[in-house]
Amino acid sequence: MRDNPVFKIVSKILFGPIIIYGLYVQFHGDYGPGGGFQAGVIVAAAYILYALIFGLERVRKIMPNLVIQYIMALGVLVFAGTGIASIAFGANYLDYSPFADKIYKAQHLGIIIVELGVGLTVFAVMLGLFYAFAGFKPKK
DSSP: OTTOHHHHHHHHHHHHHHHHHHHHHHHHTTTSSOOHHHHHHHHHHHHHHHHHHHOHHHHHHHSOHHHHHHHHHHHHHHHHHHHHHHHHTTSOTTOOGGGSSSHHHHHHHHHHHHHHHHHHHHHHHHHHHHHHHHTOOOOO
16 A cells, blocks of 8 residues: 555645644634544544555654644643633633623633644544554564
8 A cells, every 4th residue: 555656646635635624623613513623633634644655654753752742731731721711810610701801702712722722632642542553563
């Protein structure tokens, strides 16, 4: 499969649009189906497709393990930080009302930020799991 030129060309063509579609799902999730979880899986699928065609080591050069770990932590910090910020402004945890003057604007902004944190975390965890299972070599 790795030597097939059709797979290589198609995966290079599809890599960018898959990521763009994942971003669309990420930022459209508050208006329709989708959100952080789905977007994280879609973007991770783009990297997994690339790894299946070009090899795990080539993808690890694009997205090293250390970067994956930082993205995991950043996603959790964005999610938790949103809740802590609402507490700091005198509201309940993940109560978005202090983020804007109108409640519907505050809810919209808060949901986008929380879903971004979820998307980052899910992307990084899915790719990290793929790295762990794809790179596993049993002892002989």
